[in-house]
Amino acid sequence: MIDSPITQVGRWKEAAAPHLPLIDVSQAAPTYPPARELRDHIAAVAQSVATATYTDQQGILPLREGLARSLTVDYDAPVAAESVAVTAGCNQAFCLAMMALTEPGDEVLLPLPSYFNHDMWLRSQDVAPVYLEPGPDMTPDPAEAAAAITDRTRAIVLVTPNNPTGAVYPPALIESFFELARRRGLALVIDETYREFRDDSEPPHTLFSRPDWSDTLIHLYSFSKAYCMAGYRIGCMATNPGLLRETLKIADCVALCPSHIGQLAATFCLEHLDDWKREYRRTVRDRVAYAARRLREAKTGFQVVSSGGYFVYLRHPFTDRSSASVGRSLAEDHGILCLAGSMFGPGQDRYLRLAFANVDLPAIDELVTRLGRIG
Numbered sequence: 001m002i003d004s005p006i007t008q009v010g011r012w013k014e015a016a017a018p019h020l021p022l023i024d025v026s027q028a029a030p031t032y033p034p035a036r037e038l039r040d041h042i043a044a045v046a047q048s049v050a051t052a053t054y055t056d057q058q059g060i061l062p063l064r065e066g067l068a069r070s071l072t073v074d075y076d077a078p079v080a081a082e083s084v085a086v087t088a089g090c091n092q093a094f095c096l097a098m099m100a101l102t103e104p105g106d107e108v109l110l111p112l113p114s115y116f117n118h119d120m121w122l123r124s125q126d127v128a129p130v131y132l133e134p135g136p137d138m139t140p141d142p143a144e145a146a147a148a149i150t151d152r153t154r155a156i157v158l159v160t161p162n163n164p165t166g167a168v169y170p171p172a173l174i175e176s177f178f179e180l181a182r183r184r185g186l187a188l189v190i191d192e193t194y195r196e197f198r199d200d201s202e203p204p205h206t207l208f209s210r211p212d213w214s215d216t217l218i219h220l221y222s223f224s225k226a227y228c229m230a231g232y233r234i235g236c237m238a239t240n241p242g243l244l245r246e247t248l249k250i251a252d253c254v255a256l257c258p259s260h261i262g263q264l265a266a267t268f269c270l271e272h273l274d275d276w277k278r279e280y281r282r283t284v285r286d287r288v289a290y291a292a293r294r295l296r297e298a299k300t301g302f303q304v305v306s307s308g309g310y311f312v313y314l315r316h317p318f319t320d321r322s323s324a325s326v327g328r329s330l331a332e333d334h335g336i337l338c339l340a341g342s343m344f345g346p347g348q349d350r351y352l353r354l355a356f357a358n359v360d361l362p363a364i365d366e367l368v369t370r371l372g373r374i375g
């Protein structure tokens, strides 16, 4: 397997220009502090010895009920707690679902550019990622997906809002992928880690209102971004109870259950932190919108291709250089740490991913100034 791109970029960071304050737009892991109330709550519950025990594999009931309620509200459709399992982060949910669904030699459709951990996990399982080319708006085409399906295909994976492009897939497009997956007997996996960071207040899609949603859909979510609690390692999966049961057999061998204290933290978030989440979401959305606008206006030569979630996806101006070479020299010569497009799959060498969870508006201005000196 490749080194994780985050490890690779760690090496660029070590070599970053010493004479300039580093502008780190590489990581999608928030360093924004989690809510004070959450930290106080955890300090208090940590005193209870009960928090040192394993929990039910599927997750503690108050959390599953809270998740079912929040899905019901956010998607305006009833979701039951029995359709939800808590996982040790959204990445684990993806790995468990893929292990339950595939065997070596199978294929999974991944739209490009694709989230690198999905690609790495599939390859580690000897499952072939079959890539779908992005359209001009960085969304995949269901017709291309239909043509790519073989008798080894087991699933289609969508990430919306997307990492790395930030593109938000319209509900109608998501419906088309659901219909395709349903007709062809595949799973449709939708990673909605960044769902809170959309501009739209409408539900991201209407799939949960279909009576048969759970036969096809595997919905994945993370507490890492929306509540800035990545280190607590809590995510979730919603799908049919039969598939959940298979995934829990695997989870049992891996982590037994998600962290107990992390689950208590997530339960607290759902019960008490709606206002805090709204405020944090506004901060991130303002930063991303500001960065995209400033970069467009400044005409630096680095062109905004798409933006959303935590991200701006940029096309760099160098036709004869790889994205890794451009990324490395941005760090070494200009004190800008970002990810190279090639880390998100083939054909992405003209692009760079910038994440804005951890930089404020003055840092964004400085970033635009530095890029303007290059392009």
Ligand SMILES: Cc1ncc(COP(=O)(O)O)c(C=O)c1O
Pocket: 028, 029, 088, 089, 090, 091, 092, 115, 159, 163, 191, 193, 221, 222, 223, 224, 230, 233, 234, 235
């Ligand atoms: C699309 C996507 N899914 C999952 C994750 C990881 O989530 P978690 O921390 O819950 O494992 C990330 C983190 O960057 C991500 O971008």
